[in-house]
Amino acid sequence: MRVIPLTALLFILSCRTAQMHDTGFLTRTLSFEGTTYRYVVYVPAGHDGRRKLPVLLFLHGAGERGTDGMRQIEVGLGRAIRWNQERFPMIVVFPQAPPDTRWLGNESRFAVRAMEEAAAEFNGDRERFYLTGISLGGYGTWHLALENPELFAAIAPVCGGIVKPETAVNVRQSPLTMSAPDPYAFVAARVHEQRVPIWIFHGADDPVIPVDESRRMAEELRSRGADVRYTEYPDAGHNAWDPAYGTAELWTWMLDRRKP
Numbered sequence: 001m002r003v004i005p006l007t008a009l010l011f012i013l014s015c016r017t018a019q020m021h022d023t024g025f026l027t028r029t030l031s032f033e034g035t036t037y038r039y040v041v042y043v044p045a046g047h048d049g050r051r052k053l054p055v056l057l058f059l060h061g062a063g064e065r066g067t068d069g070m071r072q073i074e075v076g077l078g079r080a081i082r083w084n085q086e087r088f089p090m091i092v093v094f095p096q097a098p099p100d101t102r103w104l105g106n107e108s109r110f111a112v113r114a115m116e117e118a119a120a121e122f123n124g125d126r127e128r129f130y131l132t133g134i135s136l137g138g139y140g141t142w143h144l145a146l147e148n149p150e151l152f153a154a155i156a157p158v159c160g161g162i163v164k165p166e167t168a169v170n171v172r173q174s175p176l177t178m179s180a181p182d183p184y185a186f187v188a189a190r191v192h193e194q195r196v197p198i199w200i201f202h203g204a205d206d207p208v209i210p211v212d213e214s215r216r217m218a219e220e221l222r223s224r225g226a227d228v229r230y231t232e233y234p235d236a237g238h239n240a241w242d243p244a245y246g247t248a249e250l251w252t253w254m255l256d257r258r259k260p
Contacts, residue, residue: 003122015147025045025078027069031116032110035098038069039114041212042081042092043122044112051070054090054128054255057115059144062170069156071116072096077136087251090130093118102172103133103140108147127259132156134241135209142187142217143174145152149194154257156250158201159240161213162187168208188220201244204238227251 001242023043030037047053062232072094081088095111097103103111118124131204132150133141138160145155162183164173173183180186191198198221202214211232233243244250 002130025073027113028117029069030110030114032113033106035110037098037110037114038096039118039126040069040078040094040096040119041122042073042078042088042094043086044085044088044091047122048093049123052123052125053202053245054130054133055115055119055124055126056090056092056130056254057069057111057144058092059092059103059131060096060134061133061135061137061142065099065101065136067096067098069096072155076241077132077245081244082247083246087248090255091118091122091124091160092127097136097188102170103137104172104174105246106142108140110194111145112144112148112151116134119253128153128255129259130154130156130254130257130258131159132245133160133236134158135160138209139171139174141192143176145191145196146176149190152196153259154199154254155191156199156201156244156254157214158244159206159209159214159238160204162217163213164214165210171209184216184220186225188224189216192221192226195227197253197259199229199231199250199253200232201240202233203238203240204232204234205237206240208238251254 023045026041028039058077064072088107093115097107101107129152138157141157177183200214202211221228
């Protein structure tokens with residue numbers, strides 16, 4: 001009988017373990033504060049859990065709220081990943097907010113918990129937690145950055161804002177800014193305190209969230225010497241997420257950021 005050397009056997013077993021590790025878009029549930037939430041975790045092909053990967057949290061817009069657990073990967077970042085998987089050597093977490101909720105209160109805390117659960121399950125790098133969101137999720141991005149000031153190594157709000165405009169039914173101002181005389185200056189000061197790199201995206205012709213929301217935030221951040229980039233699409237309406245997430249430089253910029 002042929003005897004397989006121990007080192008060869010261990011190599012074979014490690015390869016089989018790597019092959020058995022689930023990758024792609026994986027569905028998960030999480031019970032939090034009496035509610036069962038659904039979320040999706042994207043794990044890049046070939047990841048076997050033996051090396052740490054960056055973790056990106058994506059907050060969807062109002063149209064993707066629900067309880068199906070899948071709608072949030074159909075618009076925005078999920079689509080960008082399916083088109084260009086090679087740009088995303090990272091774990092990406094897609095929480096879903098229930099109908100008629102915002103990324104505030106329990107929903108914001110659930111989103112962070114889902115990211116932490118995914119990081120624990122798939123060996124995420126806690127020094128490279130990132131955050132992005134679109135529209136309702138763009139507002140949520142600013143709120144989560146305020147609520148978790150030391151957590152994120154970089155953020156990228158897309159067509160988001162700080163104050164609720166008359167044109168938007170679903171968004172709400174963060175309760176953390178309600179008592180501030182100037183909410184924009186308050187957010188800029190708090191985020192800059194933590195030295196969080198920021199890349200803001202917005203469409204110039206956005207009929208839902210006025211572009212002035214992002215222009216003003218970019219200006220407030222620049223006035224403080226913050227690490228901020230601002231991209232405005234002159235011919236884009238509310239959908240600034242497709243061109244933003246289709247920008248290869250966004251992902252190389254983000255992956256270069258790490259908490260000190």
